[in-house]
Amino acid sequence: MWELGEERSTPRLARALAKTSHAASRACSAWSVPRIPVVLGKTPGPAPWLSRPRQATGIDRTARQYAFDFDDPAQVAPAHYPKMQGAFLRERLGSGYLSAGLTFDQGSFNATGPDGAVHRWTLGPAGAGTNEQTLDRVHLRDYVVDLRSVGAPAREWLTRARPTRIVGTDYPDGPYDIALAPTHDVLIHLHRVTAARLRDR
Incomplete structure (x- = not known):
């Protein structure tokens, strides 16, 4: 995520x-x-x-x-x-702040490794019991969900914490147990991601 x-x-x-x-x-x-x-x-x-x-x-x-x-x-x-940064933004902006999360099933991305250098990382399909695995079983390949308006029975599932990948500036990190609905307002799920091609430095 x-x-x-x-x-x-x-x-x-x-x-x-x-x-x-x-x-x-x-x-x-x-x-x-x-x-x-x-x-x-x-x-x-x-x-x-x-x-x-x-x-x-x-x-x-x-x-x-x-x-x-x-x-x-x-x-x-x-x-x-x-x-977290989002908590300060929520306090300052109130309803004007929207937290968006991005999950994916598999693919590649660029992130800084433990050695301080930027690497291209490639991950296979999400593991069993993870948020990503269930999200990828939806009949849509890529989609956006407004978590604020999701009803039962999906709402209950979204409030339970499950292992979730964390991809930020650095990798590897996580996975962490995250409940999607309390964490984000909107969720974007992609079946596959592809790392950007870095310019020569």
């Missing part, structure tokens, strides 16, 4: 603080480069550089979130107040 707005990243958090701090510093440097458009003649439509500040901001924030010193109490949340 990919959880939008919520993510577990244990492998990367275990990386040396010096490496994550260096990555954050590089991202910040890239963000500070002046964003001056280069226009040759008349360019129809919005210039492509307009979206770069937004993209750079996302990269910068992602890098900095891994640069915290988790041994420094001033930089981490108290142990008695563990909350």
Whole structure:
């Protein structure tokens, strides 16, 4: 499951603080480069550089979130107040916030491994007793479900926790026992996923 707005990243958090701090510093440097458009003649439509500040901001924030010193109490949340990102968004936005989850039966994806490098991971069909296995038995190959309006008997099934894959920035992670209905408002299920082709770096 990919959880939008919520993510577990244990492998990367275990990386040396010096490496994550260096990555954050590089991202910040890239963000500070002046964003001056280069226009040759008349360019129809919005210039492509307009979206770069937004993209750079996302990269910068992602890098900095891994640069915290988790041994420094001033930089981490108290142990008695563990909350996911989605919980803060729900409090701030109320009914204007919608949590979307994505599950899949099989396929490939890109994620950072324990060695800190991005790898292409390939998984076979979901195992017995998992949420994904049952979701993939629906007669539709790919579908979206509004979990807020599902009635009986499916509603009861959706409120029970079962093993569920977790795919975020890092992999492997999980599976974890997750009850779908209390966790998300909307669920997207895909029979097969395919990893994006990464650009040469």
